[in-house]
Amino acid sequence: MIELAGIKKRFIDGKQYTNILENVNIQIHQGESIAIKGKSGCGKSTLLNILAGLLPFEEGDMLFNGTNISRFTAKQLAEYRRNHVAYITQKFHLLDDRNVFDNIALPLQYLRIPRGEIKSRIEEVLHDLDMESHIKKGISSLSGGERQRVAIARAIVKKPSILLADEPTGSLDEVTEESILRIFNALHQNGMTMVIVTHDDTVSSHCQHIYELHHKRLHLVS
Numbered sequence: 001m002i003e004l005a006g007i008k009k010r011f012i013d014g015k016q017y018t019n020i021l022e023n024v025n026i027q028i029h030q031g032e033s034i035a036i037k038g039k040s041g042c043g044k045s046t047l048l049n050i051l052a053g054l055l056p057f058e059e060g061d062m063l064f065n066g067t068n069i070s071r072f073t074a075k076q077l078a079e080y081r082r083n084h085v086a087y088i089t090q091k092f093h094l095l096d097d098r099n100v101f102d103n104i105a106l107p108l109q110y111l112r113i114p115r116g117e118i119k120s121r122i123e124e125v126l127h128d129l130d131m132e133s134h135i136k137k138g139i140s141s142l143s144g145g146e147r148q149r150v151a152i153a154r155a156i157v158k159k160p161s162i163l164l165a166d167e168p169t170g171s172l173d174e175v176t177e178e179s180i181l182r183i184f185n186a187l188h189q190n191g192m193t194m195v196i197v198t199h200d201d202t203v204s205s206h207c208q209h210i211y212e213l214h215h216k217r218l219h220l221v222s
């Protein structure tokens with residue numbers, strides 16, 4: 001389970017501090033799927049960055065399975081990310097000078113998974129995403145929707161316990177979105193915890209709970 005308790009986050013803009021999150025509280029149980037909605041700029045990506053262990057915060061605690069992550073060293077945080085979290089960011093963060101296979105292989109190499117298994121896992125995930133014919137293509141030759149699917153493949157190939165996704169279907173057509181949602185549903189059935197930032201009602205309707213980030217706080221909508 002991940003728990004955020006009393007999280008406060010602010011950014012400095014020039015000489016002025018702006019509070020982005022104030023007293024954010026949430027408990028996300030293992031295997032739960034939640035959607036986070038909210039107006040542009042309200043702090044949704046900031047919240048995902050905190051859950052990913054990428055962003056420090058000024059006040060509050062973040063617990064993972066009862067352990068207080070807020071007190072982790074940089075090394076412990078990197079371990080938390082490597083072993084438990086996959087994060088599909090809005091900007092994808094793919095390596096443009098490498099091909100599709102090498103991009104997806106990266107998190108598996110960090111986990112020291114044997115080469116044969118890396119190959120079979122990548123082939124399987126690319127098949128599920130209807131991307132197998134692109135396996136050797138360079139990232140820079142792909143369309144926006146194809147890059148998005150590579151980012152999704154790189155995240156889920158790791159079989160993480162927690163999947164964080166920032167607008168994961170933003171560049172996809174309806175048919176591709178449906179296939180991604182089918183994959184997400186299957187991952188959820190297998191016990192993966194999912195936190196999905198989305199503006200898309202179809203995507204949020206697939207989640208067990210919907211939260212809205214409003215006035216710097218997180219509210220349970222359904």
Ligand SMILES: Nc1ncnc2c1ncn2[C@@H]1O[C@H](COP(=O)(O)OP(=O)(O)OP(=O)(O)O)[C@@H](O)[C@H]1O
Pocket residue numbers: 011012013020038039040041042043044045046047
């Ligand atoms: N590193 C930073 N330094 C200063 N301000 C930041 C930083 N990161 C984000 N912000 C500001 O914090 C606010 C929240 O940003 P965030 O990206 O979390 O919003 P969002 O809800 O994900 O927006 P969108 O839906 O448009 O992606 C914005 O006003 C943004 O400009």
